[in-house]
Structure formats: C-alpha cells, structure tokens
Amino acid sequence: MALIALTMVACNSSTSIEQSAAQFEQQIEPYRQALKNVGLNVVVVKDNQIVYTHSFGYKNLETGELLTDSCLFRIASISKSFTTTSLLQLCEEGKVSLATDVSELVGFAVRNPKFPNTPITLEMLLSHTSSICDDEGYFTLDVINPQVNKNYAQCYRDYAPGSGYEYCNLNLNMAGTSLERLCGERFDQAIKHRVLDPLGLYGGYCVDSLDNKRFASLYENAQYAEDTIDMSELYMGVYVCEDEFAYAPRSERIQAYQFGYDTPVFSPTGGMKLSAPDLARYMMMHMNYGTSPDGVRILSEQSSKNMQTPRSSDENYGLSLWKTDLYSQGVVLTGHTGEAYGMRSAMFFNPEEKYGFVVISNGALDNYEELLTQAGLADSPIGTGDILTVTLRLLYNNFIVQ
Numbered sequence: 001m002a003l004i005a006l007t008m009v010a011c012n013s014s015t016s017i018e019q020s021a022a023q024f025e026q027q028i029e030p031y032r033q034a035l036k037n038v039g040l041n042v043v044v045v046k047d048n049q050i051v052y053t054h055s056f057g058y059k060n061l062e063t064g065e066l067l068t069d070s071c072l073f074r075i076a077s078i079s080k081s082f083t084t085t086s087l088l089q090l091c092e093e094g095k096v097s098l099a100t101d102v103s104e105l106v107g108f109a110v111r112n113p114k115f116p117n118t119p120i121t122l123e124m125l126l127s128h129t130s131s132i133c134d135d136e137g138y139f140t141l142d143v144i145n146p147q148v149n150k151n152y153a154q155c156y157r158d159y160a161p162g163s164g165y166e167y168c169n170l171n172l173n174m175a176g177t178s179l180e181r182l183c184g185e186r187f188d189q190a191i192k193h194r195v196l197d198p199l200g201l202y203g204g205y206c207v208d209s210l211d212n213k214r215f216a217s218l219y220e221n222a223q224y225a226e227d228t229i230d231m232s233e234l235y236m237g238v239y240v241c242e243d244e245f246a247y248a249p250r251s252e253r254i255q256a257y258q259f260g261y262d263t264p265v266f267s268p269t270g271g272m273k274l275s276a277p278d279l280a281r282y283m284m285m286h287m288n289y290g291t292s293p294d295g296v297r298i299l300s301e302q303s304s305k306n307m308q309t310p311r312s313s314d315e316n317y318g319l320s321l322w323k324t325d326l327y328s329q330g331v332v333l334t335g336h337t338g339e340a341y342g343m344r345s346a347m348f349f350n351p352e353e354k355y356g357f358v359v360i361s362n363g364a365l366d367n368y369e370e371l372l373t374q375a376g377l378a379d380s381p382i383g384t385g386d387i388l389t390v391t392l393r394l395l396y397n398n399f400i401v402q
Contacts, residue, residue, distance in 0.1 A: 016402070017046075017051050017052060017399075020052070020398045020399045020402060021052050021054070021398075023398050024394055024395060024398040024399070025054065027394050027398070028040075028056070028390075028391060028394055029056075030375060030377060031372070031377060031382075031387070031390045031391070031394075032056060032057065032364075032387075033375070034371045034372055034374070034375035034377060035364040035365050035368060035371055035372075035386075035387050035390075036236055036238060036239075036363075036364065036365050036371075037056070037057060037361060037363065037364040037387055038057055038058055038061060038219045038235075038236070038239065038361070038362050038363030038364070039055070039056060039057035039058045039059060039067035039216065039361065039362045039363065040055070040056040040057055040067070040359070040360070040361050040362075040387070040391065041053075041054075041055050041056075041067060041069065041071065041073075041216075041275075041276035041358075041359070041360045041361075042054050042056075042276070042357070042358065042359050042391060042395060043276050043277055043279070043280040043357065043358040043359075044355075044356075044357055044395055044399050045280055045283070045284055045287070045349065045354075045355055045356040045357070046354075046355045046399060046400075047354055047355070048284065048287070048288070048293050048354040049293065050277065050280055050281075051399075052399065053069050053276070053277055053280075055067040055068050055069055055071070058362075059071050059216045059217060059362075060216075060217045061217070061219065061235040061236065061239070061241070062217075062235070062241070067216060067362070069275065069276065069277050070214060070275055071214055071215070071216040071275060071276075072202075072203060072210065072211075072214045072215050072216065072273045072274060072275055073215075073216050073218075073273065073274065073275070073276070073343055073345065073360050073362065074218065074246045074247065074270070074271065074272070074273050074340060074341065074343060075270075075272050075273070075274055075279060075338050075343075075345045075360065076270045076338025076339055076340035076343060076344075076345055077169075077269065077270050077336060077337065077338040077339065077340075078272070078279070078336045078337070078338045078345055078346075078347055079172075079205070079267070079268065079269065079270045079271055079272035079338070080172045080268070080269055080270070080320040080336065081286070081307070081320040081321055081336055082191050082195055082268075082272055082282075083172055083175050083176050083179060083191070083268040083269075083320070084126050084172075084175070084307060084319050084320035084321075085194075085195055085298065085299060085307070085320075086179055086183075086190060086191055086194045086195060087122065087126070087175060087178065087179050087182075088299055088303040088304075088306070088307065088319070089194055089298070089299065089303075090179070090182050090183070091303065092299070092300055092303055095182050096122065096178070096182055097122070098121060098122050098123035098126075099121050099122070099123065100121060100122050101119040101120070101121060102119075102120045102121065102122060102124075102125060102130075102174060102178065103119070103120075105122065105174075105177070105178035105181060105182070106141065106174055106177050106178060106181070106261075107181070107260065107261070108145045108146065108147055109146055110132075110144065110174070112131045112132075112156040112157075112160070112161055113153045113156065114156065114158060114160075115131070115160045115161060118160055118161050118162070119161070120132070120161045121161075121162075122175065122178065123311075123319070124161055124162055124171075125171040125172070125174055125175045125178075126171070126172075126175060126319040126320055127165075127311035127312065127317060127318065127319055128165055128166060128167050128168055128171055128312075128315075128317060129161070129162050129163075129164065129165050129311055129312060130161055130162075130168070130171055131156050131157045131159055131160065131161045131162075131163075131164065131166075132144065132155055132156060132157075132166075132168050132170055132171055132174075133155060133156065133157055133166055133168050133170070134168050134169055134170050135154050135155060136149065136151060136152070136154050136155050137170075138168070138169040138170035138173050138264065138269065139173075139264050140262075140264055141173070141174065141177060141261060141263075141264065143155060143170070144170060144174070155170065165311075165312040165314070165315050165317065167317075169269040169270065170269075171269075172268050172269035172320070173263065173264040173267070173268055173269050175268060176263045176264070176266070176268025176269070177260060177261065177263040177264070177268075179263075179268070180259065180260055180263050181260040186257075186259065187205065187263045187266050187268060188204055188205040188206040188209070188266045191204065191205060191272075192204055194298075195282070195298060198296050198298060199281060199282060199285060199292055199296060199298065200281075201274065201278040201281060201282060202274075202275070202278060203272060203273050203274035203275070203278060204272070204273060205266040205267065205268070205271045205272055205273070206250060206254075206266060207247050207248065207249055207250055207273070208249055208250055208251055208254070210273055212247065214275075215243065215247050215273070216360075216362045217241050217243050217362060218241070218242045218243060218246045218340075218341040218342045218343045218362050218363065219235060219236075219239035219240065219241055219242065219342045219362060219363030220239065220240050220242045220341055220342035220363070221238060221239065221240075221342065221365060221366055222234055222238055222239065222240050224342075238365065239342070239363055242341035242342055245341060246340065246341040246343070247273075250265055250266070253265050270338065270340055276358050276359075276360050277358075279345075279347055279358045279360075280347070280356070280358045282347075283335070283347045283349055283356050283358060284349075284356070285298050285299075286304060286307070286308070286321070286334075286349065286351075287349040287350075287351050287354060287356055288351070288354075289301040289304040289305055289351060290303060290304035306318075306319065307319040307320065307321050308321050308323070308334050308351070310322070310323060320336065321334055321335060321336055322334070322335070322336060324348075326389065327346075327348060327357075327389065327392035327393050327396055328348075328392075328393075328396045328400075329396065329397075329401065331350070333348040333349060333350055333356075334348065334349055334350070334351060335347045335348030335349055335356070337388060342362065342363045343360065343361065343362050343363075344359075344360070344361045344364065344386065344387060344388050345358075345359065345360045345361075345388075346358070346359045346360075346388045346392060348392065355399070355400055357392055357395045357396070359387075359388055359391045359392055359395070361387045361388065361391075364386065364387035366386065368384055368385060368386050368387075368390075369384050372384050372390075381397075382394060382397075
C-alpha cells in the first residue's frame with residue numbers, strides 16, 4: 001500500500017508539472033510575440049530538482065537554427081557570483097579575508113583620494129560599497145591605477161568607502177584579478193577547477209576553450225548596437241547580431257597576457273559562458289548553501305549564507321547576490337540578473353522552499369510598456385515588464401502558486 005501511495009504521489013506531481021508547463025507555454029507566447037523575442041531558455045527547479053526545461057525560438061536568425069537546452073550563452077553579470085564564490089573559498093582556506101585591503105591584492109594603491117586613510121576592502125568590492133565607479137571604464141585596470149592613469153580619481157565617488165552603494169563592474173574585475181594573484185592560476189582556469197569541474201558544468205570564461213558551435217547568437221536592439229548599422233543587415237527589422245563582440249576570441253591578447261593584471265580580458269564581471277540547465281545546477285548549489293544536490297560541497301554553509309546576506313538596506317545586495325520580490329508576489333527570492341549584447345539572464349531561488357528559476361533571452365525589445373499595451377497585455381495580472389520580468393512572473397505563478 002505504501003508503494004502504491006508513493007507511486008500515486010509521483011504521478012500526481014508529474015501531472016501537475018505537465019499542466020503547469022502547458023499553461024506557462026501558452027501564456028508566455030503572446031509576450032514573446034509582442035516583445036519580438038528571438039529565443040528564450042527557461043529552467044524550473046522545484047523540491048530541489050530540475051522539473052522543467054524548455055527552449056523557445058531561435059539560436060540564430062540568419063541560419064534559422066532553433067534554440068536548444070545545450071546552447072551556451074554569455075550570461076553577463078551573473079558571472080560575478082562565480083568570482084565571489086571562489087574568493088570565499090580562499091577566505092575559508094585562510095589565504096585572504098573579506099577585510100583585506102584591496103591594495104595588497106592588486107599590486108597598486110586603491111584609495112579614494114577624497115578619503116585616503118580609509119582602506120577599500122575585498123568585501124566592499126564584492127558588495128559594491130567601495131565608492132568605486134565605472135566612469136573611466138572597466139575593461140582594464142589601467143583606469144584605476146594611479147601609476148598609469150592621471151585621471152584615476154574619476155573612478156571614485158564622493159562618499160567614504162563602505163558608506164554607500166553603486167553597482168560597478170570595475171569592482172569585480174579587480175576582484176577577479178585578486179583571485180588570480182592569490183591562486184597563482186590564471187583566472188579562467190581557477191574558476192574551472194574550483195567551481196565548474198567539481199559541479200560537472202561545461203562552460204567558462206575563455207572563449208577559445210569552448211565549442212563555439214554551441215554559442216547562442218545574441219541580438220541587440222539596433223539603437224544600442226556597438227557597430228555601424230547597415231539597415232540591410234538588420235534581423236527582424238530591429239536587431240543587430242553582436243556575436244563578434246560577445247564571443248570575440250582572446251587568443252592574441254592571451255599570448256601577451258600579464259598575469260595578475262590583465263585579468264579583465266576574461267571579464268570576471270560578466271564573461272561566463274554557460275547553458276541554462278548548467279546555470280540552474282550552479283544555482284542549486286547556492287540554494288543548498290554551498291552544496292550541490294548530489295552532495296558536492298563548494299562552500300561552507302556559513303560562507304554561502306554570507307554571500308546571500310545584504311550589505312545595503314535599500315538595494316538588498318549581498319556579495320554578488322541580491323534579494324528581491326519583484327518577480328514573486330511579495331515573496332523574497334535570492335539571485336542575480338545579467339544584461340549584455342542584447343542578452344538578458346536571470347537566476348532566482350528560494351533557499352528555504354528549495355525552488356528556483358533560470359531565464360535567458362538572446363534578444364527582445366526594450367520598449368515593453370508600449371508594446372505590451374498595444375498587444376492588450378499591460379492590464380493582465382502579470383503587469384508590464386521586460387522579457388525577464390514577465391517570464392519569471394509567469395513561471396512563479398504557474399509552477400509555485402498554481
């Protein structure tokens with residue numbers, strides 16, 4: 001009788017997932033059409049396991065190739081959490097602490113000239129409370145190195161380090177450099193050996209080491225594109241393919257690589273390439289406070305909870321993870337988003353209830369209020385939002401609220 005009861009529960013659960021999936025797929029399609037979504041990968045984790053994956057639309061508009069679950073995306077700012085995860089591993093190993101002065105880690109003075117006696121710590125970098133900004137750029141450490149850039153002071157805001165918040169990519173490129181110098185291993189290899197390989201994930205920061213046939217093409221709205229627009233080359237009338245930039249080979253730059261300084265070549269702040277299902281598996285490790293569902297421990301529970309603890313009350317941002325109820329009807333989820341080259345990504349999870357979502361889009365229009373109003377969708381219970389917002393809300397409503 002017990003076996004029969006368990007079988008019935010499993011069947012009912014499977015039927016519930018199938019019904020949720022069918023309803024979600026029906027509901028998301030009008031939004032995809034209205035926002036001219038190129039392609040969309042979604043993953044749902046429930047009861048600590050992946051219960052649903054689906055790929056919508058195109059991997060490449062020029063060839064007509066369809067998106068699949070095995071496609072790799074440059075996931076942008078979710079990448080920051082991989083850098084932070086590895087640095088917290090080093091904290092556990094006693095090689096560094098969150099209180100360490102960044103000047104000791106990167107090899108030159110890192111001081112806000114308006115507050116020269118206030119150290120900028122590793123914790124400040126990872127929580128975006130360092131007073132550092134991206135005004136001079138972030139693709140090279142030259143911008144903040146006072147020995148190289150006479151305008152380095154423009155990299156700092158007017159408030160004291162630790163007293164304010166500003167999201168800043170340079171913070172994490174400096175953190176990645178610190179990781180490389182502490183490990184004695186090139187940044188991309190350190191992440192591979194410390195996070196990806198133990199979790200059995202295929203991906204990485206080095207384009208040249210990955211199968212480029214698996215890259216999903218990324219499509220930016222033409223008005224934001226980085227190259228000169230030839231109107232005859234637009235896709236769907238509005239998009240430019242940004243693969244040339246998003247997946248640019250690093251071979252030549254790596255040949256002249258200066259260890260412990262040229263780390264931004266790999267973009268610790270946004271350069272991870274990963275599939276949606278593998279991103280979900282990585283998410284589950286954080287959801288389980290440092291341990292994968294099959295028992296592989298990457299971080300201590302204390303370190304993992306530390307990552308998820310907000311440092312800034314208004315933004316609720318911790319160490320490369322933040323908390324929000326934007327997508328989940330007042331229920332706070334933990335995670336991160338990413339945006340680059342037209343790609344938008346999100347991973348959000350509930351560590352207590354053991355559910356979460358991964359969403360990756362490789363192209364969608366940004367004027368969503370106008371487009372969803374025109375499509376008659378603006379007054380729906382989902383409300384208005386970009387492709388990530390509406391997708392996450394629909395996933396939450398269908399798979400969690402039901």
